[in-house]
Amino acid sequence: MVTLKEPVPFFLDDVVRLRKPHPCGGYEWTVVRLGADIGLVCTTCGRRVLLPRRELERRLKTFVSRGPEYVAPEDAQ
Numbered sequence: 001m002v003t004l005k006e007p008v009p010f011f012l013d014d015v016v017r018l019r020k021p022h023p024c025g026g027y028e029w030t031v032v033r034l035g036a037d038i039g040l041v042c043t044t045c046g047r048r049v050l051l052p053r054r055e056l057e058r059r060l061k062t063f064v065s066r067g068p069e070y071v072a073p074e075d076a077q
């Protein structure tokens with residue numbers, strides 16, 4: 001199995017928690033678009049934003065849940 005070398009692989013429908021809250025007070029976002037920019041929807045207010053991948057990696061605190069395409073890195077070693 002191919003292991004992703006990137007520090008943080010994102011998948012559609014991942015729910016992430018960021019270090020700073022959205023102005024609405026929400027911390028959690030659903031990944032809705034992948035690419036150089038990552039599309040996120042605030043799970044609290046439904047607002048959609050685009051963040052550069054590196055910016056998102058900086059702001060990421062943790063994954064709340066992973067999308068169906070996520071494969072646990074059991075074979076990572």
Ligand SMILES: [Zn+2]
Nearest residue numbers: 022024042045
């Ligand atoms: Zn919000």
